[in-house]
Amino acid sequence: MSENEFYAEFESEDTQKQQPLPEKLFGKKQNYTPVHKFRGYCGGYTALADDGTLVFVKRFDSCNKKYRDAIYLNEARFIPLLAKEGITPKLLDQGLYEPLIIQPFIEGQNLEDHISHNELPSSSKTREIAIPLFKTAQKMHDHHITHRDLKSANIIIPHTGNSPNYKKPYIIDFGFAKRTGELDHLSDLFGTLNYQAPEQMMGGTVDNRTDIYAGGIILHEILTGDVPFNISNRPQLYRAKRKGPIKLEIEDERIAQALSKATEPDPQKRHQSFNEFIEAMQKRKFWGWLAPKVGL
Ligand SMILES: Nc1ncnc2c1ncn2[C@@H]1O[C@H](COP(=O)(O)OP(=O)(O)O)[C@@H](O)[C@H]1O
Numbered sequence: 228m229s230e231n232e233f234y235a236e237f238e239s240e241d242t243q244k245q246q247p248l249p250e251k252l253f254g255k256k257q258n259y260t261p262v263h264k265f266r267g268y269c270g271g272y273t274a275l276a277d278d279g280t281l282v283f284v285k286r287f288d289s290c291n292k293k294y295r296d297a298i299y300l301n302e303a304r305f306i307p308l309l310a311k312e313g314i315t316p317k318l319l320d321q322g323l324y325e326p327l328i329i330q331p332f333i334e335g336q337n338l339e340d341h342i343s344h345n346e347l348p349s350s351s352k353t354r355e356i357a358i359p360l361f362k363t364a365q366k367m368h369d370h371h372i373t374h375r376d377l378k379s380a381n382i383i384i385p386h387t388g389n390s391p392n393y394k395k396p397y398i399i400d401f402g403f404a405k406r407t408g409e410l411d412h413l414s415d416l417f418g419t420l421n422y423q424a425p426e427q428m429m430g431g432t433v434d435n436r437t438d439i440y441a442g443g444i445i446l447h448e449i450l451t452g453d454v455p456f457n458i459s460n461r462p463q464l465y466r467a468k469r470k471g472p473i474k475l476e477i478e479d480e481r482i483a484q485a486l487s488k489a490t491e492p493d494p495q496k497r498h499q500s501f502n503e504f505i506e507a508m509q510k511r512k513f514w515g516w517l518a519p520k521v522g523l
Pocket residue numbers: 265266267268269270271283285316330331332333334336337380381382383399400402
C-alpha cells in the first residue's frame with residue numbers, strides 16, 4: 228500500500244457525510260437522545276440521558292471502520308483508569324448494541340476553540356494555562372500511557388460560570404493511546420500531522436517524548452494563536468521539523484527555551500518528562516539566581 232493510499236484510507240470515507248441524528252442511543256444503564264453532533268474525527272454527540280443529565284456520547288460512527296474497534300477499546304480501557312485521577316471525564320456508561328462511550332458533558336471549551344476566541348496571553352497567563360495542562364499530561368505518563376494524539380482539540384478547559392478553569396484541564400480522546408512499550412496494530416503513524424514529532428511522522432519508535440513534542444506545539448499555539456509550520460505537504464513538513472527545534476522570538480526567554488527544547492528533532496535532546504518541561508518553563512526563583520553567585 229502506498230503512503231497516499233494509507234492516508235486516504237485513514238481519512239475515513241464517511242467523515243464528511245452529513246448524517247441525520249440518530250433518534251436514540253442505547254446504553255447499558257440507560258438511553259440517550261442526541262441533541263447535537265460535533266465536528267471531529269470519530270463522531271461525538273451531546274445527548275440527553277433518560278435521567279435528564281446532559282452527556283457526551285462518542286459513537287465512533289465517523290471514524291474508519293477498519294480501526295473503529297481498536298479505537299473504541301482504547302477509550303474503554305484507558306478512560307476508567309485516568310478518570311480516577313481526574314485526568315479525563317468519567318466513563319458513565321457504554322453502548323449496549325454498538326460501541327458507545329458516555330461521559331459527563333463538560334461545560335467549557337476545547338483548548339483550540341479557547342485559543343481562537345481569546346486574545347494572545349501574557350507569559351504569566353501562558354504559564355497559568357500550560358503548567359496545569361502539562362501536570363495532567365505528566366500524571367497520564369505516570370500511568371504509563373502515551374497519548375499519541377495530544378493537541379489543543381483534545382484538551383478541555385472547563386468553565387465555572389463564564390470563567391475558564393485553567394487549573395483543571397481534561398485530556399480526552401484516547402483512541403490512539405497506548406501503554407508504554409505496547410505493540411499494537413494502530414500504527415504509531417496515527418495522530419495529527421502538525422503536532423507529530425519527526426519520529427512519529429516516520430513511523431519510528433514513539434514514546435512519552437513524542438507527547439512532549441506535541442506539548443511544545445501546543446505551547447506554541449497558546450503563545451501565538453497558531454501551530455508552527457504552515458506546511459501541508461508531509462515530506463516538506465517532516466524536513467522542516469528535522470531541521471531543528473522551534474525558535475520563537477519572544478521576550479520571556481524561559482518559555483522560549485523550554486519550547487525550543489520540547490521540539491528538538493532528537494527525542495534524547497528533549498525534556499525527558501513533562502515535569503522537566505514545567506521546571507524549564509517556570510520563572511527562576513530568587514535563590515535560583517543567587518545560588519551560582521554564592522557557589523551553591
Ligand atoms: N466530555 C465532554 N464534554 C464536552 N465536550 C466534549 C467532551 N468530550 C469531547 N468533547 C468535545 O468533542 C470534541 C471531539 O471529541 P473527541 O473525543 O476528541 O473525538 P474525536 O475523535 O472526534 O476527535 C472535542 O474536541 C471536544 O470539543
